[in-house]
Each structure stands twice: as structure tokens, then as C-alpha cells.
Amino acid sequence: DTGVSQDPRHKITKRGQNVTFRCDPISEHNRLYWYRQTLGQGPEFLTYFQNEAQLEKSRLLSDRFSAERPKGSFSTLEIQRTEQGDSAMYLCASSFRADTEAFFGQGTRLTVV
Amino acid sequence: GNSVTQMEGPVTLSEEAFLTINCTYTATGYPSLFWYVQYPGEGLQLLLKATKADDKGSNKGFEATYRKETTSFHLEKGSVQVSDSAVYFCALTYGGGSYIPTFGRGTSLIVHP
Numbered sequence: 018d019t020g021v022s023q024d025p026r027h028k029i030t031k032r033g034q035n036v037t038f039r040c041d042p043i044s045e046h047n048r049l050y051w052y053r054q055t056l057g058q059g060p061e062f063l064t065y066f067q068n069e070a071q072l073e074k075s076r077l078l079s080d081r082f083s084a085e086r087p088k089g090s091f092s093t094l095e096i097q098r099t100e101q102g103d104s105a106m107y108l109c110a111s112s113f114r115a116d117t118e119a120f121f122g123q124g125t126r127l128t129v130v
Numbered sequence: 131g132n133s134v135t136q137m138e139g140p141v142t143l144s145e146e147a148f149l150t151i152n153c154t155y156t157a158t159g160y161p162s163l164f165w166y167v168q169y170p171g172e173g174l175q176l177l178l179k180a181t182k183a184d185d186k187g188s189n190k191g192f193e194a195t196y197r198k199e200t201t202s203f204h205l206e207k208g209s210v211q212v213s214d215s216a217v218y219f220c221a222l223t224y225g226g227g228s229y230i231p232t233f234g235r236g237t238s239l240i241v242h243p
Contacts, residue, residue, distance in 0.1 A: 048229075050230070050231065052233075057235070057236070058235050058236070059134075059219050059233035059234050059235045059236050060174070060219070060233045062230050062231075062232070065229075065230060072229075073230065108173070108174070110174075110231070112223075112231075115223065115224050115229035116162050116181070116223060116224040117162070117223075118162075118164055118176045118179055118223075119223070119231045120176070121166075121173045121174040121175070122173055123172065123173040124173055
């Protein structure tokens, strides 16, 4: 297993466009998390899945954000009508259980111009 | 809710100096505690962990002890190297009901030759 992978690594988009990011977790991990990280801050929780069920969403996650994890495998995070404030690193992580460590991908850096 | 507080950075040290990065937490129940490291341009990597009170996690010369009485998990290293320059994040998970890994804002470490 090569760990958690995210695609793309970098995305530059114009304000108002939609973007979609993909995350492939470690194969035996049931839990998948999305975080957002801005400069000088720690990862901020956005949402998480237990298998294919989306169990919790942060209040940070506006209606323009949606995430899916069909069949409990890979996940996608879509941002509609992007705004400059959406510019950040979007991190995906997975873990085997609630009390075990999360393994992170290298992130997708989004720049909205 | 759960939260993690880390000391402000940057921490600037000379090579071979002793390192301490303070971390305290607030959580219900009995969380697992973690230190992650983020090298420039890379994703977060698990550095060490401890899952119950008085456990000591260690890796690559770094150590941290789970202190339930002071709700702390301070990171220490006896002799830092230039290659340890990175951002260090304290985190917790589980916490008696909240299953979401929660991170501090990170502490930047700069080690000079």
C-alpha cells in the first residue's frame, strides 16, 4: 500500500468556478477525513466518513462544499462557485479506527484567483 | 468540545540544544494523543503517540509522556539537528465520544547549525 494519495496536488482556478478533489485512502481504513489548512494554522476539520456514510460535517463547511465516498472507497470533495477565501491546502486522512492515528495525504493546494 | 493548545512559535535553537514544545489538551473521556511533523512542502507524518495515561511515546530521539493529571503531552528531544526543522502538531482523538482527530495550530521549529 502506498498510503493516502490525493489528486491533484495543485489547482489554480478562477473565482466562481467549481473544483473537485479526489482522495484515495489506505485500503483497509474505514474512516476518511477531510481537513483544510491555511498558513500558520493546524488542520481544521471539514467532514468525515465511516465507510460510505458521511457522519459529521463542520460548521466551516458551507453549502458550496460537498463530499462523497461512494462504496466506501475513494472520496471526492467538491467546491462550487469558488471564492478567494477558499484558497488553502485541502488535506485528506484515513484511519482504521476512531482511536488510532490518522494517516495523511500530501494535500491539494487550491489557489483561487 | 475537544481542543489542543500548543506553545507559540517559532522556536529557534542551535544544533544540539534541548527542545521542549508544550502541548495541553481539553477532552472528555480518555483520548489518544499524537505528535505529527510537517516538513516543508510535505504532508503531515505521525511522529509518536501515546494511548493511555503515563505512556511515553518515542521516535527518532523525540519523546512525549501522556500526563493525565496535567492534561499535557509535551514534546522533547535532547539534542536537535538542523534536519529537525519543521512544524510540529499536537493532536488528540477519540476523547470519549468525539471521534474526530483534533489538532493544535502547530509550532514551527528552526534549528541553526
